[in-house]
Amino acid sequence: MNVRQWIAVVGLALSVPTVAHSQLKVVTSTTDLFDIASAVGGDKVKASHIGEGFQDPHFIEAKPSFVLQLRNADVWAFVGLDLEIGWMPLLLDGARNPKIQLGGSGYVDVSKAMPVIDVPRGSVDRSMGDVHPFGNPHYWLDPENGRRIAKLFLAKFSELDPKNAAEYAANEKAFETKLGAAETAWQAQLATIKGKPVVAWHTSWNYFAEYTGMRIVAYMEPKPGVPPSPSHLLQVVQAVKASGAKVIIMEPFYDRKVADLVARQTGATVLILPPSVGGVPGITSYLQLMQHDVTELSTRVK
Amino acid sequence: MRPTLLRVLVLVAIASPATAQQSRTPLKPPVLTADSAARAIADSIALMKEFEKLTTAAKPAPAANNSAQGSTNTRMMPDFSAVGDLVGDLSPKRSTQADNSRFGIREVELAVQSVVDPYFRADFFLGINDSEKISIEQAFLTTTALPAGVQAKLGRFLMPLGKQNTTHRHDLHTVEYPYVIQRFLSDDGLKGTGVTTSMVMAPFGFYQELIVGVVDHFIDTPDGLTVDKPVNRNLDGLGYSARLRSYVDISQNANIELSASAMTGKVAQPLTASYTTADNVTASAVGARQTVMGVDVTYRWKPLQQGIYRSFILQAEVMRQVNERNPVLPALSPLFDPAPGFIRGYAGPTRNYTGGYVFARWQLSQRLYLGGRYDNVQDPMAAGAALTAGSAVLEWFPSEFSKLVASYERVNQGSALGLDRLLLQAVFSVGPHKPHPF
Numbered sequence: 012m013n014v015r016q017w018i019a020v021v022g023l024a025l026s027v028p029t030v031a032h033s034q035l036k037v038v039t040s041t042t043d044l045f046d047i048a049s050a051v052g053g054d055k056v057k058a059s060h061i062g063e064g065f066q067d068p069h070f071i072e073a074k075p076s077f078v079l080q081l082r083n084a085d086v087w088a089f090v091g092l093d094l095e096i097g098w099m100p101l102l103l104d105g106a107r108n109p110k111i112q113l114g115g116s117g118y119v120d121v122s123k124a125m126p127v128i129d130v131p132r133g134s135v136d137r138s139m140g141d142v143h144p145f146g147n148p149h150y151w152l153d154p155e156n157g158r159r160i161a162k163l164f165l166a167k168f169s170e171l172d173p174k175n176a177a178e179y180a181a182n183e184k185a186f187e188t189k190l191g192a193a194e195t196a197w198q199a200q201l202a203t204i205k206g207k208p209v210v211a212w213h214t215s216w217n218y219f220a221e222y223t224g225m226r227i228v229a230y231m232e233p234k235p236g237v238p239p240s241p242s243h244l245l246q247v248v249q250a251v252k253a254s255g256a257k258v259i260i261m262e263p264f265y266d267r268k269v270a271d272l273v274a275r276q277t278g279a280t281v282l283i284l285p286p287s288v289g290g291v292p293g294i295t296s297y298l299q300l301m302q303h304d305v306t307e308l309s310t311r312v313k
Numbered sequence: 314m315r316p317t318l319l320r321v322l323v324l325v326a327i328a329s330p331a332t333a334q335q336s337r338t339p340l341k342p343p344v345l346t347a348d349s350a351a352r353a354i355a356d357s358i359a360l361m362k363e364f365e366k367l368t369t370a371a372k373p374a375p376a377a378n379n380s381a382q383g384s385t386n387t388r389m390m391p392d393f394s395a396v397g398d399l400v401g402d403l404s405p406k407r408s409t410q411a412d413n414s415r416f417g418i419r420e421v422e423l424a425v426q427s428v429v430d431p432y433f434r435a436d437f438f439l440g441i442n443d444s445e446k447i448s449i450e451q452a453f454l455t456t457t458a459l460p461a462g463v464q465a466k467l468g469r470f471l472m473p474l475g476k477q478n479t480t481h482r483h484d485l486h487t488v489e490y491p492y493v494i495q496r497f498l499s500d501d502g503l504k505g506t507g508v509t510t511s512m513v514m515a516p517f518g519f520y521q522e523l524i525v526g527v528v529d530h531f532i533d534t535p536d537g538l539t540v541d542k543p544v545n546r547n548l549d550g551l552g553y554s555a556r557l558r559s560y561v562d563i564s565q566n567a568n569i570e571l572s573a574s575a576m577t578g579k580v581a582q583p584l585t586a587s588y589t590t591a592d593n594v595t596a597s598a599v600g601a602r603q604t605v606m607g608v609d610v611t612y613r614w615k616p617l618q619q620g621i622y623r624s625f626i627l628q629a630e631v632m633r634q635v636n637e638r639n640p641v642l643p644a645l646s647p648l649f650d651p652a653p654g655f656i657r658g659y660a661g662p663t664r665n666y667t668g669g670y671v672f673a674r675w676q677l678s679q680r681l682y683l684g685g686r687y688d689n690v691q692d693p694m695a696a697g698a699a700l701t702a703g704s705a706v707l708e709w710f711p712s713e714f715s716k717l718v719a720s721y722e723r724v725n726q727g728s729a730l731g732l733d734r735l736l737l738q739a740v741f742s743v744g745p746h747k748p749h750p751f
Binding site: 063065066067070073074075076078079082097098100104105106107108113114141236237238264265266 | 462560568570615714
């Protein structure tokens, strides 16, 4: 071979993504996607996540150490609908991994497989707060969407690693079986929750509300991402008294002082509910997350 | 993937006994019995049915307003954004702004950003203000598909020299760049036109990035100076830069970044008087080598759980400017008729200078930050006289897209009386402006 031919061979070798993996390297934006990916992938994937369950997923810092996780990833799975818009582009640019760039084989926008709610109608602008113009991204809090996420991972892992497709399929089926059994077990608790009025801090509980039947009568935030003002708090207090809401649900990463103030004024209680796996200690799986949230809420709204 | 092809792959996967194993050793050909074949076929049929369900279930359920499921940018329009940077100067003695204004639009930055093709991304930043009118702040292509994690940037960009120089001025935690950057590099951040190449690596287990670059020249020739020949006439006059960035997570909540940078190039430095050179050029300056080296350290603390309410940053940079003391002066033209008292000599810096700053910022609440900076620079513009400044900064972010700043600064230069500066700033952005580097 002459020099030009060697250069061509080396260049080609460097440009072809490595295909010989013993495990698919999967990186997810949230712990919920991580847990479902791990459930479907089993020991055939090596999964990791960027955000923590007790962290606001909108405001994750694009630390360079995350770039090291992403630069060799085979799959980057994220929630989408602009949930990660504040930090994901920096990480993907820094990772320089064509597999996980838009259009790459490992770029997985999980929202594409979801029925999305709260899609704004008409003109959308930032006077509406930190609005998500493509719809509400907190879809994993409906177990039916948990199933969709699992199926999406099954399809993607099978596409990238077809020799283990049967195992992925078996794992996905096992996940669905466990989820189905859990749902059956908490039906009584759902009946307790159905129709009950609650106050939520942020719009992240809307899918959970559709699933459980709870009625969100007010949000602590006047607009998404906007801290409550005194005049808005007055409206919330009035809404709580008018509806008889007993619970103010909020995520562990918000400051509860304001919620406590409303609780004192109304007799309601503040319930810290994790929106993600790992949001509170002891919640280490998606099933545990849903079980915990359903159980805690049903206990408080009685 | 087409269902038919998927089924073939699945059948191949099921038929091979090796699928249940993780071993990569060569397998013996499977021995199929009638029973095992029947089971395999039954399994494959069941799996095909699963995949058929999957290909229908994976499609999103139709929703009346589910615009997220279709393409949202069918005309492939780039992202347009604009940032307004307004400065008010209420300093008691006089305005300390270059144009003596008390309130002014320091700059409007227009950005156009988009993917070009599978290989490049493009970013354009135009700066508009009353004095410079419209200028190309940055305009660069970034590669997206080079092998081995290498990334190249071609065009005009903020030079990777030190930490704060790579931050857009409106994004700083203070109203202006630290004095060491203003005095050693540029008031509005040093930019270069050329190419940089960077590589991310982790030989010691933590993030490191090496960036090397070459640009058209180092520092712009100051107004009023004419060099005998362009500083970049020879290749050794171009601007050459290197930066090694190291980042370590100390814990989930804290991290530290330690980096070193250097840049060298020829810079136009003044002569004692203008004269006609042997090349028949009236020169008032000569190209002399200047090198700036620096180290910077940044410590950040931001608790993951309550990170939207509390954070702390501590940052420091030190730079050293090394100057060529005796550059070769251009030869006098034999036709030059010097005026009485003419001295042909070098009037540029004949010493080196050091400068730096320390900055800290504490987050008081979700939207409010309090910071302070101390600057200490041997000012090259004042023959090395010490320039020291202490400032306090209050930043309020009504949202991620707007910022209001109030800053008090006390500046001392040499033996001159100190100057009090009271600055206000409003920054606001519209459009999808990409996040700035960490």
